[in-house]
Amino acid sequence: MQSVITPGFVELKSTFKRATVWYFRKNIENVRSYRAFLHSIESELIEKLRECALSHPIKYNLKLETTYAVPNVENSNENRAFKSSARELYSYSDVEGVVDRDFTALLAEEDGYAGKNSGFALSCIDGMLLGVYEYSPMGGSSTCHSRRASQIERP
Numbered sequence: 001m002q003s004v005i006t007p008g009f010v011e012l013k014s015t016f017k018r019a020t021v022w023y024f025r026k027n028i029e030n031v032r033s034y035r036a037f038l039h040s041i042e043s044e045l046i047e048k049l050r051e052c053a054l055s056h057p058i059k060y061n062l063k064l065e066t067t068y069a070v071p072n073v074e075n076s077n078e079n080r081a082f083k084s085s086a087r088e089l090y091s092y093s094d095v096e097g098v099v100d101r102d103f104t105a106l107l108a109e110e111d112g113y114a115g116k117n118s119g120f121a122l123s124c125i126d127g128m129l130l131g132v133y134e135y136s137p138m139g140g141s142s143t144c145h146s147r148r149a150s151q152i153e154r155p
Contacts, residue, residue: 009048009130019134023048026127034064034110037125038103045130046095052132053089061086063129064106068120078120081129082109088135 009023025044031037045062052058062084070076084102089095 008044009128012129021052021132023130023132024127025130027125031125032122034107034125037128038064038106041128042099042103045128046099048130049089049095049099049132050091053091053093053095057088057090057135057137059086059088059133059135061131062102062106063131064110065126065129066110067123067126069123070119071121076120077123079126080113082106082113086133088137 007026007028009025012022012024014021025041027037029040031040049058049060052060064082066080066082068078068080084105087098087102089098
């Protein structure tokens, strides 16, 4: 993630046959507010998710990467990631609505962390990690379906 120096979602790595692909959107603008950062990347994220879901269904999750530190204490930096749940996405999905729910969940998780009186304060927002996974929804089995149908049809 440190090697990312350009704006936009940059591919970090992928697994064999691209079953999983990781992208990172670095906070190169050094935005200091969670809401402002999420707002600044929202359209890029929506575009990337639409692009990924165009050819086949996907699952994805978000990780808002941050650094916290205890004020006035040297070497107290702690990396912290606020994560969304994995979500299914199809070419016809309401991507804006799904992203809005994810952002709301990320902000709620951060509020919970900040409210724990940990003594840590936000040092910087590092960026957003996007994990995209191949998704193959399970279909019904024709054998089970025909077996159930034949059982129903018998008197």
